Amino acid sequence: MVTYVQNLQDRICEALEHADTVRFREDQWAWHAGGGGITRVIEEGTLIEKGGVNTSFVHGPLPADIAHHLHVEPMEFAVCGISLVLHPQSPRVPTVHMNLRCFEMADGRGWFGGGVDLTPYYPYPDDFRYFHRTLRDACEGAIPGSYAGYKKRCDEYFTIRHREEMRGIGGIFFDHLSAVDPSHFRLAQAVGDTFLDLYLPIAATRRGEVYSEQDKQFQLIRRGRYLEFNLIYDQGTLFGLKTNARIESIFISFPPVMKFVYDWKPEAGTPQAEMCRYYQPREWAAADGAGRSQNA
Amino acid sequence: MVTYVQNLQDRICEALEHADTVRFREDQWAWHAGGGGITRVIEEGTLIEKGGVNTSFVHGPLPADIAHHLHVEPMEFAVCGISLVLHPQSPRVPTVHMNLRCFEMADGRGWFGGGVDLTPYYPYPDDFRYFHRTLRDACEGAIPGSYAGYKKRCDEYFTIRHREEMRGIGGIFFDHLSAVDPSHFRLAQAVGDTFLDLYLPIAATRRGEVYSEQDKQFQLIRRGRYLEFNLIYDQGTLFGLKTNARIESIFISFPPVMKFVYDWKPEAGTPQAEMCRYYQPREWAAADGAGRSQNA
Numbered sequence: 118m119v120t121y122v123q124n125l126q127d128r129i130c131e132a133l134e135h136a137d138t139v140r141f142r143e144d145q146w147a148w149h150a151g152g153g154g155i156t157r158v159i160e161e162g163t164l165i166e167k168g169g170v171n172t173s174f175v176h177g178p179l180p181a182d183i184a185h186h187l188h189v190e191p192m193e194f195a196v197c198g199i200s201l202v203l204h205p206q207s208p209r210v211p212t213v214h215m216n217l218r219c220f221e222m223a224d225g226r227g228w229f230g231g232g233v234d235l236t237p238y239y240p241y242p243d244d245f246r247y248f249h250r251t252l253r254d255a256c257e258g259a260i261p262g263s264y265a266g267y268k269k270r271c272d273e274y275f276t277i278r279h280r281e282e283m284r285g286i287g288g289i290f291f292d293h294l295s296a297v298d299p300s301h302f303r304l305a306q307a308v309g310d311t312f313l314d315l316y317l318p319i320a321a322t323r324r325g326e327v328y329s330e331q332d333k334q335f336q337l338i339r340r341g342r343y344l345e346f347n348l349i350y351d352q353g354t355l356f357g358l359k360t361n362a363r364i365e366s367i368f369i370s371f372p373p374v375m376k377f378v379y380d381w382k383p384e385a386g387t388p389q390a391e392m393c394r395y396y397q398p399r400e401w402a403a404a405d406g407a408g409r410s411q412n413a
Numbered sequence: 414m415v416t417y418v419q420n421l422q423d424r425i426c427e428a429l430e431h432a433d434t435v436r437f438r439e440d441q442w443a444w445h446a447g448g449g450g451i452t453r454v455i456e457e458g459t460l461i462e463k464g465g466v467n468t469s470f471v472h473g474p475l476p477a478d479i480a481h482h483l484h485v486e487p488m489e490f491a492v493c494g495i496s497l498v499l500h501p502q503s504p505r506v507p508t509v510h511m512n513l514r515c516f517e518m519a520d521g522r523g524w525f526g527g528g529v530d531l532t533p534y535y536p537y538p539d540d541f542r543y544f545h546r547t548l549r550d551a552c553e554g555a556i557p558g559s560y561a562g563y564k565k566r567c568d569e570y571f572t573i574r575h576r577e578e579m580r581g582i583g584g585i586f587f588d589h590l591s592a593v594d595p596s597h598f599r600l601a602q603a604v605g606d607t608f609l610d611l612y613l614p615i616a617a618t619r620r621g622e623v624y625s626e627q628d629k630q631f632q633l634i635r636r637g638r639y640l641e642f643n644l645i646y647d648q649g650t651l652f653g654l655k656t657n658a659r660i661e662s663i664f665i666s667f668p669p670v671m672k673f674v675y676d677w678k679p680e681a682g683t684p685q686a687e688m689c690r691y692y693q694p695r696e697w698a699a700a701d702g703a704g705r706s707q708n709a
Contacts, residue, residue, distance in 0.1 A: 144676070158675045167675070279660050341667070348644035349654070358645070364575050371637070371673040378669070379454045379463070380440070380661045 118219045118302065119174050122199040123155070125217075125309045126172045129201065130157050132313050133170075136320065137162035141170070146363045150177025152195070156366040160373070164210070164324055168203035169369030173362070179222070180360055193223040198231070199309070200353065202370040203316070208336035209326040211237035211244070211285070212343065213316050214370070216353060217305045219296055227296030229305050232267065233312065234275050236285030236343060238336040239328075240391040242401075244319045245286050249401035252289050255311040259304040264402070267291045272398040277346050282396040284346045335389045338381055340372035347371065414515045414598065415470050418495040419451070421513075421605045422468045425497065426453050428609050429466075432616065433458035437466070442659045446473025448491070452662040456669070460506070460620055464499035465665030469658070475518070476656055489519040494527070495605070496649065498666040499612070504632035505622040507533035507540070508581070508639065509612050510666070512649060513601045515592055523592030525601050528563065529608065530571050532581030532639060534632040535624075536687040538697075540615045541582050545697035548585050551607040555600040560698070563587045568694040573642050578692040580642045631685045634677055636668035643667065 130141050139162040147153040154173030159165050176195035184191045198218025205212065214234050221227035235248050249268070256264040271290035276283050289308070294301040347354050347370055357367035383389035426437050435458040443449035450469030455461050472491035480487045494514025501508065510530050517523035531544050545564070552560040567586035572579050585604070590597040643650050643666055653663035679685035 142675075160675060167673070169675070279654055279657075337670070344640065345644065345664075348641065358575055365676045368641075368673065369675055373674070374633070374670065374672050376670050377463075377664065377667040379438075379456060379465070379665055 118305075119197050121306060121309070122172045122197060122217065125199055125312075126155065126157065126170055129312060130170050132317065133159065133165065133168070133203070136317060137164040139165075144366075146366065148173075148175040148177070148363075149361060150175070152176050154363065154366060156363070156369065158369060162206070164205055164320060166204050166206040167369075167373035168201075169366070170199070170201045171366050171369065172199045173197070173366075175360075175362070182359060183356070189222065189224075194221065196220045200370075201312075204340070204372050205320065205324070207324055207326065207328060208238040208332040209241075209323040209328050210320050211235050211323075212340075212372075215308070215312055217309050219302075219305070221296065228292070229294040229296060229301045230292040231305060231308065232271055232274075232288060232290035233308060233315065234271055234285055234288035234290070236339070237395075238339050238392065239323075239332060240388050240395060241319075241323065242395075244323070245395065245399075245401045248286075248288070248315060248319065251311060251315045252308070253402045255307040256289060256304065259307040260300050263291075263304065264289065268402070269398075275346065277342060278350065280342070280345075282342075282393075283398070284343055284396075286395055286401065287398065331387070331389065334376070335383070335392070337374060337376035338378060340375035341377045343372055344375060414601075415493050417602060417605070418468045418493060418513065421495055421608075422451065422453065422466055425608060426455075426466050428613065429455065429461065429464070429499070432613060433460040435461075440662075442662065444469075444471040444473070444659075445657060446471070448472050450659065450662060452659070452665065454665060458502070460501055460616060462500050462502040463665075463669035464497075465662070466495070466497045467662050467665065468495045469493070469662075471656075471658070478655060479652070485518065490517065492516045496666075497608075500636070500668050501616065501620070503620055503622065503624060504534040504628040505537075505619040505624050506616050507531050507619075508636075508668075511604070511608055513605055515598075515601070517592065524588070525590040525592060525597045526588040527601060527604065528567055528570075528584060528586035529604060529611065530567055530581055530584035530586070532635070533691075534635050534688065535619075535622075535628060536684050536691060537615075537619065538691075540619070541691065541695075541697045544582075544584070544611060544615065547607060547611045548604075549698045551603040552585060552600065555603040556596050559587075559600065560585065564698070565694075571642065573638060574646065576638070576641075578638075578689070579694070580639055580692075582691055582697065583694065627683070627685065630672070631679070631688070633670060633672035634674060636671035637673045639668055640671060 134140050139159055141157040141159045144156045152175035157170045159168045174197040179191055179194045201215045203213050217231035219229050253264040267289035271287045274290045354367055383393050430436050435455055437453040437455050440452045448471040453466045455464045470493040475487055475490045497511045499509050513527035515525050549560040563585035567583045570586045679689050
């Protein structure tokens with residue numbers, strides 16, 4: 118897994134540099150108890166306004182409150198993973214997030230977890246179908262029948278509960294998948310390997326679209342919601358704060374610029390109003406391609 | 414207290430409208446169990462970019478997790494208060510926050526809590542001394558000898574622990590002051606009554622200063638830290654989320670626009686570098702007026 122994620126980090130950064138006008142900056146850091154990470158950051162590109170592609174491999178004694186949370190005795194642990202968030206300049210290009218990790222404990226138990234999710238700011242249902250179908254194919258290739266459950270977990274996880282809306286249009290999310298089962302490592306690899314095919318075609322199609330001031334405002338407001346989610350609910354962010362991981366590497370997921378407007382609501386009939394309806398669970402990968410609401 | 418805070422809300426909003434070019438918008442809301450609040454919001458003024466002056470008086474059964482947190486049996490409670498955050502347009506004018514509240518339980522116990530703190534973005538030590546001395550005089554007038562302790566509590570409370578820095582330059586913070594003791598209501602009133610004298614002279618002096626692009630950038634970055642604090646540590650925000658209070662009224666404290674720049678640090682010798690040194694506890698009200706570091 119350590120080799121896999123570092124190789125994946127190289128592949129993704131290389132492809133993104135090829136697609137953009139700026140290069141990644143790299144910072145290596147050490148964790149206080151053992152191991153460390155490689156943080157790569159891209160800022161002010163023509164495609165990506167701010168993005169981070171991080172890998173880490175840390176090990177040491179499990180922090181007491183995490184042991185308590187997991188209902189285990191204090192012992193040594195190791196966690197290895199890749200975490201990525203890309204915030205594009207254009208509101209027509211969606212923000213994307215991926216995380217793949219393997220958590221292992223000294224008693225021999227271990228689990229894979231991770232996922233990918235998309236946060237668009239403009240209603241392109243074709244893109245959302247493409248995104249979900251590509252993810253479905255990756256999941257089903259590794260573990261037949263697995264997509265539906267991971268998709269549902271993702272809808273639930275990336276919900277801003279105090280607003281009763283999702284952060285974006287979901288994707289997949291999996292956790293506590295036993296590391297003993299080789300299909301789970303295959304799943305993590307299938308997801309990692311599909312990432313560039315999942316995102317770059319959408320970015321390539323949409324980055325040239327001319328957008329309005331209204332589109333940009335909406336992106337800034339939704340980025341505010343993104344941050345709300347990350348600071349209040351995201352387990353990765355909270356885990357990072359608890360383990361005293363490097364703050365700048367955790368917070369690289371934060372949008373570069375964002376806005377909070379009191380009691381903001383989209384105007385009826387606008388693309389923004391349409392987009393807001395999509396921040397609810399929908400069957401984007403369904404055969405009829407309607408992307409219809411699950412409540413319909 | 415209910416009459417006092419509503420009257421104070423009127424006084425403060427009237428004075429701010431007089432100082433600015435826009436008027437407050439008012440939203441009244443009901444809490445699900447009983448009572449409600451009056452949210453007043455000002456946006457896009459020439460002085461204030463976004464500000465909220467809220468009062469609320471809510472009552473009903475104490476939410477289970479709050480009862481657990483307070484180590485009390487489930488019972489009825491009531492809380493009445495005023496909460497205010499002003500984010501000015503100019504980086505030369507500081508953000509200010511005030512909160513005054515009285516929390517009462519069905520068993521007859523009750524407590525006052527609250528405080529005022531300042532978040533400046535430009536180093537004007539004279540203003541910081543004025544702010545702290547005015548607060549000190551208000552506290553000492555109500556309860557002799559009280560300022561030093563409340564000042565220390567404020568420095569501790571408004572610390573962004575994962576960054577080991579304060580949100581701003583502090584102020585005062587008090588909590589769990591028994592409602593049985595009339596001096597505690599006097600303290601809350603003294604603080605409320607001094608608010609306009611505390612803030613408006615600073616705003617009036619600094620709003621006309623010509624500022625640089627660098628000053629504005631720094632304001633946007635520090636507003637990001639402000640939000641980090643509010644979403645991760647602020648008990649008022651977390652209490653609001655737990656009690657299902659009105660989201661838009663809780664989040665009115667969020668800055669209107671903000672920025673997160675990876676691994677940002679001020680350049681040596683700039684006003685921003687000087688300002689960053691002031692985000693640590695200092696004796697601003699001390700007789701020698703040096704505003705020297707408490708570690709010096």
